[in-house]
Amino acid sequence: MISATWIIFGAAALALAWALFQFLLISKIPVQSQGGSTESSALTGKGGDDEATTVRLIEIYEAIYEGAESFLKAEYVMCLYFIIVFFVIVLVLVSWGTGWDWARGFFTALSFALGACTSIVSGYLGMKVAVYSNVRTTVSAQKPGWTACFNTAFRAGAVMGFALCGLGLAVMYGTMLAFRRHYPNPEDWIYLTECLTGYGLGGSSIAMFGRVGGGIYTKAADVGADLVGKVVHGIPEDDPRNPATIADNVGDNVGDVAGMGAGPLRSFPPSTPPPPPPGSPL
Numbered sequence: 001m002i003s004a005t006w007i008i009f010g011a012a013a014l015a016l017a018w019a020l021f022q023f024l025l026i027s028k029i030p031v032q033s034q035g036g037s038t039e040s041s042a043l044t045g046k047g048g049d050d051e052a053t054t055v056r057l058i059e060i061y062e063a064i065y066e067g068a069e070s071f072l073k074a075e076y077v078m079c080l081y082f083i084i085v086f087f088v089i090v091l092v093l094v095s096w097g098t099g100w101d102w103a104r105g106f107f108t109a110l111s112f113a114l115g116a117c118t119s120i121v122s123g124y125l126g127m128k129v130a131v132y133s134n135v136r137t138t139v140s141a142q143k144p145g146w147t148a149c150f151n152t153a154f155r156a157g158a159v160m161g162f163a164l165c166g167l168g169l170a171v172m173y174g175t176m177l178a179f180r181r182h183y184p185n186p187e188d189w190i191y192l193t194e195c196l197t198g199y200g201l202g203g204s205s206i207a208m209f210g211r212v213g214g215g216i217y218t219k220a221a222d223v224g225a226d227l228v229g230k231v232v233h234g235i236p237e238d239d240p241r242n243p244a245t246i247a248d249n250v251g252d253n254v255g256d257v258a259g260m261g262a263g264p265l266r267s268f269p270p271s272t273p274p275p276p277p278p279g280s281p282l
Helices: 004-027 038-044 050-097 102-141 147-180 186-233 243-261 263-271
Strands: none
Touching: 004 102, 004 147, 050 102, 050 186, 050 243, 102 147, 102 186, 102 243, 147 186, 186 243
């Protein structure tokens, strides 16, 4: 007889495998311009020069990739400090609120740290896949019709969605199985589910940092691009010649992709264990 554990871990493995399959399909698209459209001419100013367009695409892609990578690393270093400090706070407050039950305090704090770390991995993975797929969606858009570019963008979203949900499901259920070794009796499982509430708290906290931090960065870049580019130099909006436009795209990938990419992880873990009631120690 197949147990629930095999079904849950099987579903997580299937989601991760499907995400990998979609990523492999995206990776087969070469980063090479395939047509001399008016959009390509705007990139290079050289008409239908496909080689120049390809060089320009790769240059913009690498600039956005390096910017998003650097921003996320700097932000996640600060998030690690937050995780360490808040781990201690959750440990002390939950232990104090449960009559100095250090086991429940430690498990809740550990659950919080696992949720936060999973959210970091989820956001970073989402950003990497999105930036990797953006340039390939642009190349696919040069083909006749909208099918190729739509499928590329849709598959990129599928990679992030399936991978994040599969990862979150596997980590959360694995955490529950580990905690059950300390709470083997069914009458103690209420303490187990209370400890698991920290998982959703950790995931939501890091997702908030990514969303708010990236959003502020994006708005600052938007204002800078408008003032310097459009007003001072007369450069059209979203023109790649304006460095602030690259910063704007970096903020979009950090806030809209990395921050909201952790959204699925932020959503379903808190709804799985019962939420803490008002006035609880957590």
